[in-house]
Amino acid sequence: MSGGHAHALHIHGHSVVHRLPGHLKVAALFLFVVAVVATPARAVWAFGLYASVLGLVAGLAGVPVRFIARRMLVEVPFLAFALLLPLVGEGPFLEFGGVRLSEAGVLAAWTILAKGSCGVVGSILLAATTEIPNILAGLNRLRAPKAIVAIAGFMVRYLEVISGEMARMRVAMAARGYEPKAFWQVKALATSAGALFIRSYERGERVYMAMVARGYAGSMPTFGDVLTSTADVVRALALPGLAVITAAVALVVSG
Amino acid sequence: MHIPDGFIDGTTSLGAGVIAAGGVGGALRQSAARLKDRQIPLAGLVAAFVFVLQMLNFPVLPGMSGHLLGGALAAILMGPSVAVVVVSVVIILQAMLFADGGVSALGLNLINMAVVTTLSGWFMFRLVRAPFRPSRRAVLGASFVAATLSVVVSAVMFVVEYAIGGVGGVNLFNVLLLMAGSHLLIGIGEGFITVAVVGAVLQARPDLVFGASDLRAEGSPRLPMKRFWILAGVAAAMLVSLTVFASSNPDGLQWVAEQTGLAQEAQGSLIATSPLSNYGAAGLSDGAGRIVAAAVGMVVTFLLGWLTFTILRRRSPV
Numbered sequence: 028m029s030g031g032h033a034h035a036l037h038i039h040g041h042s043v044v045h046r047l048p049g050h051l052k053v054a055a056l057f058l059f060v061v062a063v064v065a066t067p068a069r070a071v072w073a074f075g076l077y078a079s080v081l082g083l084v085a086g087l088a089g090v091p092v093r094f095i096a097r098r099m100l101v102e103v104p105f106l107a108f109a110l111l112l113p114l115v116g117e118g119p120f121l122e123f124g125g126v127r128l129s130e131a132g133v134l135a136a137w138t139i140l141a142k143g144s145c146g147v148v149g150s151i152l153l154a155a156t157t158e159i160p161n162i163l164a165g166l167n168r169l170r171a172p173k174a175i176v177a178i179a180g181f182m183v184r185y186l187e188v189i190s191g192e193m194a195r196m197r198v199a200m201a202a203r204g205y206e207p208k209a210f211w212q213v214k215a216l217a218t219s220a221g222a223l224f225i226r227s228y229e230r231g232e233r234v235y236m237a238m239v240a241r242g243y244a245g246s247m248p249t250f251g252d253v254l255t256s257t258a259d260v261v262r263a264l265a266l267p268g269l270a271v272i273t274a275a276v277a278l279v280v281s282g
Numbered sequence: 283m284h285i286p287d288g289f290i291d292g293t294t295s296l297g298a299g300v301i302a303a304g305g306v307g308g309a310l311r312q313s314a315a316r317l318k319d320r321q322i323p324l325a326g327l328v329a330a331f332v333f334v335l336q337m338l339n340f341p342v343l344p345g346m347s348g349h350l351l352g353g354a355l356a357a358i359l360m361g362p363s364v365a366v367v368v369v370s371v372v373i374i375l376q377a378m379l380f381a382d383g384g385v386s387a388l389g390l391n392l393i394n395m396a397v398v399t400t401l402s403g404w405f406m407f408r409l410v411r412a413p414f415r416p417s418r419r420a421v422l423g424a425s426f427v428a429a430t431l432s433v434v435v436s437a438v439m440f441v442v443e444y445a446i447g448g449v450g451g452v453n454l455f456n457v458l459l460l461m462a463g464s465h466l467l468i469g470i471g472e473g474f475i476t477v478a479v480v481g482a483v484l485q486a487r488p489d490l491v492f493g494a495s496d497l498r499a500e501g502s503p504r505l506p507m508k509r510f511w512i513l514a515g516v517a518a519a520m521l522v523s524l525t526v527f528a529s530s531n532p533d534g535l536q537w538v539a540e541q542t543g544l545a546q547e548a549q550g551s552l553i554a555t556s557p558l559s560n561y562g563a564a565g566l567s568d569g570a571g572r573i574v575a576a577a578v579g580m581v582v583t584f585l586l587g588w589l590t591f592t593i594l595r596r597r598s599p600v
Contacts, residue, residue, distance in 0.1 A: 057386075061386055063287065064288055064291075098381060105289065142288020146381075150381035153379075154378070174313075175371055181325070181326020183330075185326065218478055221481070222482060223335075224328075227330065231327035
């Protein structure tokens with residue numbers, strides 16, 4: 028990945044999309060996803076439009092298609108569920124190449140496939156173009172509860188430390204010739220999880236002490252509050268706005 | 283378990299968002315005293331821990347694995363209100379950064395995994411502990427029950443949401459039966475891991491276990507390993523009996539989908555020779571067969587549970 032400090036989810040860049048303030052991008056994502064979910068599934072053309080909106084954003088931001096495709100794998104379990112719906116749904120049925128498909132099931136599978144994918148790609152693009160501190164600052168500006176954002180900040184900062192610790196424990200276990208794979212060996216995993224909890228907790232205590240020693244008095248300083256220009260607002264909300272209009276049209280057209 | 287966008291309709295998602303906001307807001311208010319500045323770095327690290335824990339897949343049956351929800355565990359370790367806040371943070375970041383669970387379904391996912399799992403886990407934990415004297419054994423037993431059932435409750439919650447605003451004309455009774463059944467298995471795994479984690483923490487830093495704050499650190503004896511293995515053996519037998527209902531699939535949800543599919547399409551199954559295969563007892567009509575199968579499953583589960591209890595009682599010095 029790009030820089031040593033950069034997160035694996037982030038694609039470094041200086042595009043229009045990258046430069047937009049975090050809170051506008053978070054708001055844009057919410058708006059877009061709500062529009063997508065509100066669209067009737069039968070309006071296939073609307074989803075084509077949403078896909079091109081996402082493609083446009085990805086193109087502007089220079090996020091490679093392969094990166095998006097790889098990250099879309101989180102969707103797989105639900106997609107599998109979606110693809111089974113036509114087979115398990117109830118009538119009326121369609122005949123398609125000798126297979127009996129439930130009409131409601133086909134529609135449901137399409138709904139999940141289309142809407143789920145739009146949502147997933149939207150989130151991927153947000154994470155790819157926004158550094159995590161900016162997302163958190165954005166949530167703050169959108170008046171998310173302070174405690175939640177503060178906890179999220181610490182979580183993100185220490186996520187890799189903790190998962191690294193977990194990985195080292197597993198390596199240590201493997202180095203001693205023990206690689207639990209079967210269910211009855213779950214105790215070994217769980218014991219290391221217990222150790223991990225204690226380590227995390229004690230690290231939390233130490234982090235707090237260190238912060239107090241450096242003058243922490245209950246809130247983190249914020250640097251360089253991003254100024255929001257009207258142009259930014261227009262830029263950020265143009266495409267989600269288009270999605271909302273599309274959804275409204277689709278609702279009217281498909282009744 | 284993370285619901286994506288479009289799986290549940292917009293109105294239901296919106297309603298769930300409002301309810302979840304209320305729940306998380308309530309938890310925030312409740313925990314405000316404990317989450318004063320000191321606890322915020324700590325809660326953040328514990329959130330990172332829960333996140334890492336959720337990446338830990340454990341095998342439930344050959345070919346089917348579940349991942350930890352961690353709600354009950356968080357509640358036992360940190361108390362219910364802080365736990366709701368911490369797990370909520372995990373769920374929110376999963377949706378926004380990792381695209382795991384839809385942004386519009388955030389309310390649903392918060393209800394299922396942050397609020398319901400945690401609170402029901404805590405409730406069961408208190409309930410099971412209530413009749414026993416405070417002891418390490420009581421804490422661990424209650425942890426197992428709480429963690430196992432919290433996963434099932436979460437699965438049932440999903441079915442409720444699916445019933446209100448789900449897409450696709452699938453028979454709801456099948457979905458309920460199979461979600462609850464498969465998540466009982468995942469729950470048993472969650473129960474074991476929760477017990478082991480709580481046990482490990484109880485041993486090293488008993489002061490960190492919120493649910494055992496009434497326990498004195500010294501005089502509490504360790505759970506004898508022999509009893510642990512008996513418990514594990516019985517639970518394994520339980521797993522085997524429940525295997526009758528299962529075929530091999532990578533995820534509980536998928537498994538459910540396939541099972542409902544099998545009921546309709548009567549395709550072959552890996553365990554087609556079993557009389558209870560395909561969730562319908564042989565020779566009976568679809569609905570009746572499934573009820574018989576479920577009843578047999580319940581009786582077997584009950585018998586095994588009773589057996590566990592008897593063994594435990596006979597062995598514990600009274």
